[in-house]
Amino acid sequence: MSGLTVDGVPVDAAPRPGQCLRTYLREAGHLAVKKGCDAGDCGACTVLVDGAPRHSCLVPAARAVRDGACVTTAAGLGTPERPHPVQQRFLDAQGFQCGFCTAGLVVTAAALEEGDASPRPDAAADETWKGNLCRCTGYRSIRDALAGRTNVGPAGGLGTSTPAPAGPEIVTGRAAYTLDLPPDHPAAARLHAVLVTSPHPHARIRRIDATAALASPGVRLVLTHRDAPATLYSTARHESRLDDPDDTRLLDDVVRFHGQRVAVVVAASVAEAEAAARLVEVDYEVLPHVVDPEAARAPGAPLVHGDKDAVTHRISEPHRNVVAQTHGEVGDVEAGLAAAHARVHGTWRTARVTHVALETHGAVAWLDEHDGRLHVRTSTQVPFLVRDELAHVLGLPREQVRVHAARVGGGFGGKQEMLVEDVVALAVLRLAEQARARGERPPAVQLDLTREQQLTQVPVRHPMRVEVELGADAEGVLTAMRLDVLSDTGAYGNHAAGVLFHGVHESVALYRCASKRVDAEAVYTHQPPSGAFRGYGLGQVVFAIESALDDLARELGLTPAEIRRRNVVRPGDGLIVNGPADTDVELHGDGVLQCLDLVEAALGEPDAAPDALDLDGGGWLVGEGLAAAMIATIPPRGHHATAALAAHADGTLLLEVGSAEFGNGSATVHRQIVAEALAGHAPWDEPHRLRVHASDTDACVHDTGAYGSTGSVVAGGAVAAAARALAERLAAGERPTPDAPLRAEGSHHGTPRSVAYNVHGVRVAVRPATGELRILRSVHAADAGRVLNPEQLRGQIEGGVAQALGSALTEEIVLRDGVVTTRTLRDYRVPQLGDVPETVVLLADTHDPLGPGGAKSMSEAPYNPVAPAVANAVRDATGRRPHELPMSRDRLWRLLDAPAEPAEPTTRETP
């Protein structure tokens, strides 16, 4: 064996015969090498092997060691103090958000430059970069980094493009994510958990025998339903656990979807756990299953949770597979439709889509030697809520559980769930009992989901069927809105109610209309569960309403912008759906009208690079479309944050705040808020003096978590309150002593709330003969209130637009009779660098009286209007309307190439 070197240091460990270089490097402590897919699709694990960039997950370690390979990781390219020129360019451009993909991008870019430090042109980038996926940025800032453009300045207060504080660590591969444990970490030596999963969509476990698995080498523990607490819960996490049904058991004796976990094997290595998992014998009684949400409500359908009770488990109608519903009317919809000058009606469908945060769900749990508590380090947006539910499920006092997150590699709502923490926690508790009996130290346990598990087992966006009927008078003023919504929550009801109610809320409430009726139900099916995902139901319903509104404008001869101007809510209006308005939401300003004006004007301008698109071969039709969306700046029913800021006598500041940083940029904004409040209070006003202790249940009293776009407006509000209080004390002459820092606390309780608006517009070219669609121009206007950080805001919007374009055009989790067939990223089609057009980002000039510094939240919102804008442009170009997402080439071809009428026409009635 020749041995290899990594970043100039020899590694002498012998590789396992089937090991890939990625895990070999990580086991040797080279943690810059990330796992995004473990299948060669995402590029997060890219390293240089003898100078050439390689996906290290695809390199046999035995071959690299045999050949004495010279390996360079992102950490070997440069240091935070002396970054490689490419790393410096990623810093200057802020070509990252969560940063999980960045090390692989930087290494690849460095190799392409082969020592030539000059920036590369954008040309040919599309083909070159198909092996590096980024889910956060939408790639514009990455293109900027590759081209050497600078987007940020020095750290400062509100309104500055302050760079992310973790940037230098991220671009040099040193930022620690969930499973990047240094060798001296208390859980560094840990066991590995592997899941045994169901091969049936619905079955009862008659018998489960772990004898052979327990006897397998390296195995320490096998958990089955016999080991699971009886306490039922929901994987969804909300401020109130009563928001979601108690329908989930940690390990159940009934499985309700293909891929549901039935047993957990814990062993010394992943390979040993996998080998033992294959030995777990399970005898299933296969039960009838239902996968069609319409059929699920029909009498006689197999029941998903027929064993449960409406009141006890908070399931609306378990005997009808309905987990949540709302039915109601304001005004008189029938009369409103009868009186209408124009009416439109249609039914729209959305697909299952998945978050594809580059960091998969993963957690490590251990019992701390010093405090005796259960510690869980996990990839979460909600550490406090996970702690509370772990304590509930495992029957522990809350004080005995500590949950914290390191840097989180992307979330998008997917990490507002408890999906792995319960497994590692239960395993650690059981192993601790065994260890105590033997007088040994209790071991730590890790569970790291594979990308295939991410695509087949964890919650997706709720697919919905949305029927919309609209009526308007001759002036285009809405006389009636009627919606019928069916949401497929899959086998479990996590987020089913919240997504359903939110989905039909701001989408319907955006328009003032005297008569509205909404009937909406979320149903169980025997399929992987749906859950929280950016926009939280709005994207699905907005797709339908904004499409119908576009039809209505055509009927009336109004422009798409004009029909919206005539109907959007104004300050003083209530936000009304199908009952009384929420009482804690305030409308301020004319942001939505500004956004409509901005997009309409920008769409009228010529394409930025009219010759760049080669519309080869002809047969292309060009059209434009726009759509609007509204979102409350904070989720309803309570969202709380606390923060503390302490000035120390040595000149440093310590900020303690609960919320997690997963690329949302809250860690940057919190620093800016502190800098703004403490300006002039030397020496504590210098940015480098601020230390932050965040995303830890030990950091502060409580934090509901970073969901509902609250990192800036709620956690940021608490930080602002703490910073203001500290500034007042400093202004009054108080000073810290070496023994007593000067400390101030702040909190925010998420109410009253405001609303933010987004309008997206596109010009597309469509080729009916093939179904190809190209975006010629993409413009997005956002009402974000006062802009706290222009570059970060732009990045959030671009990232949301890119994720929405994926949902609109290419992404889909495909199931066949309950079994997912899209099991790898290459089968799922996350947008690559070459798939995402540049979006012109425009901002309304508004100031929110409720948000910190006048800001509104802007993380989820940009997603919501994009799909209908594209669909409306297709309708404009071709005369035929898409009713189904994604508007993939095969679907568009079917819609557009058919000789006669569209396959699924919108029925139009004009009296």
Added chain:
Amino acid sequence: MDLGTVTSFRSARTRADLDLALGEAPLAGGTWLMSTPHPQVSGLVDLTTLGWPDLEPLPDGGLRIGATCPIATLATSGRSALFARGAAALLMSFKVQQVATVGGNVCLGLPAAAMTSVLAGLAATAVVWTPDGAERRVPVAELVVGDHRTDLAPGEVLRALEVSPAMLAAPSTLRRIALTEHGRSAAVVVGVATPAGPRVVVTASTPHPVVLHGERDPRDPRALDDVAWFDDPHGAPDWRAAMTARLVAEVVADLDRSAA
């Protein structure tokens, strides 16, 4: 990814080393083998240590491509414009193309494997080493018989792929479509002008290569009537059928133009 069931790794030096034990799998570039679980594989035998030349001229002016030749090496060889076009049609990035082998791509039996598209299009012959120490020759278009299925018997190893000088020199074209611009191909159609008329080969949209030549005339609108269309997440079969017909017509038109 780690292949946890693998307990041995051998570097083959001679043909005798290719006597594979039960559970042993030949390892070329490894880019597919390491990309997906293979619980049935217990050993790896590295072929890249056999020292097979990447590209060799044949006495008749043809080209012999070693099965372990990296795709990027073939793509930049300049021997046929189709080699670079084929590489560009691959899902994999340039990083993977520098490691993935031409033979490995063919042996996958993947309907969308672009090296199969190109080599079947060029009427290449596969040279297969048989376990008895002999070799057999089979057209690449017949080597791939279905989704992840090849004509290779247990113990057989693909040694090389040979292309005739006439096909290398003939005018050629490649057209493709996928659900995304750079995603996995939904249909790939390769055409080569031959003295007997255009020879067109369909891949990706069908489970195995379909050759349109001679009696199965690519100009005949019914030439594809009895084809079974491949169904996977990379495109609906009805769309693939329509796109294939369109691409075949475009490829024939390309060849007609080059002949004019």
